[in-house]
Amino acid sequence: MHITRSRPDTRPGPAEHFTGTVWLDEIAAPEAPSRLRVFSVHFAPGARTAWHRHPHGQVLYVTEGEGVVQREGGAVEPIRAGDTVWIEPSETHWHGAGPRTFMTHLAVVEADEDGTTADWGPLVDAGTYLNCP
Template sequence: MHITRRRPDTRQGPADNFTGAVWVDETAAPAAPSRLRMFHVHFAPGAHTAWHTRPHGQVLHVLEGEGLAGRADGEVEEIRAGDTVWIEPGERHWHGAGPRTFMTHLAVVEAAADGTTAEWHAHVSDCPA
């Protein structure tokens, strides 16, 4: 068993991957052979990710606020505190806060064998947030 009491500092989400003000806290990144990665992601109103895919999928659990999650087919779903979202491996998607509230979610991913956790694409051009 290993208890982590000190975590890396909160970092701002890189502008290449996010639109608006986003902060990321790494919650867990156990040593190999584990490939689990867990993050608390804090989105200001209207902030969201760029389009991206995950090699092994992604679980999002909304901790507070209200947000949106969009699919490549154009469907956009509202998500709220208490909702858990499963995103399939390779599914092109985006997610973030709604236009009026902050949103924080816990993001859980499994890294690929090469250590990558995401493939990032273009910014969302028609985001309703």
């Protein structure tokens, strides 16, 4: 057993992967052989990820606020505090806050053999985002 009493500092989401103001807190990144990674991600209203996919899928658990998620070819879906979203391995998607609300979620992923947790694509354009419910 290992108890972590301090964490890395909160860091901003990089502009090449996020639109708007996003903050990332690393919750867990155990040493090998574990490949688990857990982040708390805080989105300001209108903030969102770029299109991306995860080699082993992703679980999102919304802890506060309201947001949206969309898989490639699907509708933009609302998500709220208490919702859990399972994103299939290699399913291209994006997620973020609603246009008028903050949203925080826990993001749980498993790194690939080379340490990759996400393959990033283009930023989500305003037209796609403005189709939010």
